[in-house]
Amino acid sequence: MRCHKTFGERIGARHPDRQTAEIQIRVALINRFNALGTAEIVRMA
Secondary structure, three states: OOOOOOOOOOOOOOOHHHHHHHHHHHHHHHHHHHHHHOOOOOOOO
16 A cells, blocks of 8 residues: 555646546545445344
8 A cells, every 4th residue: 555645645647537547546445445444233132
């Protein structure tokens, strides 16, 4: 994960297609971290 920029940093790509790809990668990472951090509630009884 060290090779990726932090989420608050500016977009490094200049070409619009690469900017779109960079943003999509960041969004996918944020969604994955949210999924990992969400507790699963299981009803007992």
